[in-house]
Amino acid sequence: MLQYAVGLDLGGTNIKAALVERKSGIIASERIPTEAEHGVGHVLARIENAVRRMLRSASDKHVCGIGIGAPGTVNLQRTNLIHPPNIPGWTVVDVRAELQRRLGHHLHVVVENDANAAALGSAHYGTGRPYDSFVMVTLGTGVGGAIIWNNSIFRGSTGAAGEVGHMTVDSDGPEDEAGVKGAIEAYLGVRHLSRHARRQLKAFPDSCLYEIAGADLVRLTPEMLSKAASRGDEGALSVLEWAGQKLGAVLGACINLLDIRTIIVGGGVSAAGTLILDPARRSILAYIKPGMRDGVDILRETLGNKAGMLGAAYLVFELLDRHASTSEES
């Protein structure tokens, strides 16, 4: 029997919603502004409406539940979303209770951290499909991460595991947004990457980036770096080489600790593709214990922003599997 669920990706700017069929993936989807500035009740109403539209698009199909990936912390029971950054005024909300009250208790509701949801999406619909276990890193405004172990999210003691972005690669290094010293996010987060790039580009006065991003490079973005590097600009290549080395360092640390040798990189900055992943592939082995270097692979996730919705929907399918196996046992 076909299984359907609604997968939601709740961001500070947009809510992305999809109707997902377990085997074939996204059937229908939409994107609406979050309008986070109007407060929690408003955002919940927008989520409710997005779900209703997806349920309507399912017409006579039986939709089992709603999965939601969201920034911030989620409790171990996967019901509450706690202090999502970018949604002002949101403290602790029992999203499951809210949505079941609005949409009916027949719908399962599962909440998960957005990086974890995206990794689950990769595991079942994306680059991660051939692998039972991998570490996912998303390079965007911030640096997110998640651990997939035996096809499921490794959640740790409180549900917060996988925070690769806050792992230090330089114990005396600069702080990231969260105040963590030398964290990889303090190098590869969009704002930080641009800042480091500006400093490094001083050695390359002929770089075409001065034309693209202005004489003071204040408008420099990772996309400009990729574009210039793909044209062979030495300054841009040097910045991406440097960034790739830092990325290799943190991924090497993950491999030493977890002995999970497949890494999947997603997010906006990863659109630079081989320009950043190749330097990371070159540097990573220098950060791994020799006996553990075989089979190390850094891959790119190409699902883009669909990964989050697909993974969110898969949370519901996982729940159905667990219910099925429990009822078989009893």
Added chain:
Amino acid sequence: MLQYAVGLDLGGTNIKAALVERKSGIIASERIPTEAEHGVGHVLARIENAVRRMLRSASDKHVCGIGIGAPGTVNLQRTNLIHPPNIPGWTVVDVRAELQRRLGHHLHVVVENDANAAALGSAHYGTGRPYDSFVMVTLGTGVGGAIIWNNSIFRGSTGAAGEVGHMTVDSDGPEDEAGVKGAIEAYLGVRHLSRHARRQLKAFPDSCLYEIAGADLVRLTPEMLSKAASRGDEGALSVLEWAGQKLGAVLGACINLLDIRTIIVGGGVSAAGTLILDPARRSILAYIKPGMRDGVDILRETLGNKAGMLGAAYLVFELLDRHASTSEES
């Protein structure tokens, strides 16, 4: 019914063997030189003899099997010990087959990496008892590590997980013995710690360490550092503060990735106790994402070198549990 097993800790210098009763711990034990220079066959014979003496000391008690903790890599099936460092000429040996051939196939034999075995010992007999999950770090000649997740060893994809010692804390830092850049072992491994200490102590010409370890400090050991620091020597305190900060950095990275908030530190250097652990406790929070700092704790393992034998024996008890639950199901 009481359960007995022999627990072995195979080191490059000594073989430590114990008869262990599951509930009460070590009943009898011995330590003999490994005589690794005489080759693999000789070492296996010495292991065999040590086990025979433990079996005799068990007299009429029923011993279920033999657990062995050893340096180096162990395969996923926990039968083979691969390239243990410090035992020259040892390539791959099926230790289970060898010992069952010599001692009888009625004995279970389980092989495990020594850091993993020590962590399992801590989990069931030591500081780790109250915790379902923790990260163990051993500070000695090298820096070892292990992950205990839900009371068992987290082994990763090939059985090599938990290599905290090779995680980088400085992506441009010096290499450790294994050639890993900026690894924590390149700072806290005994030899490296002494080298860094000598450099730092230049700022403390009045340090009593110049009397203890000689004008050029070449004989400097971690024990001397601890001793001088406990007397209030400012140079020694400054070195341990520095070392504790590095330790906090790598442990913070572990917590971000695993969301396991209890850390247990063992090994010779940890004998410095609060002198190194207090600086680590002070620094670690600066290396952890803010939402994950609650409940973080760094504890000391006080079992000393008994942890390895106890954990090795426990490998057999775990195996018996699994057999019991399998036969109940069928």
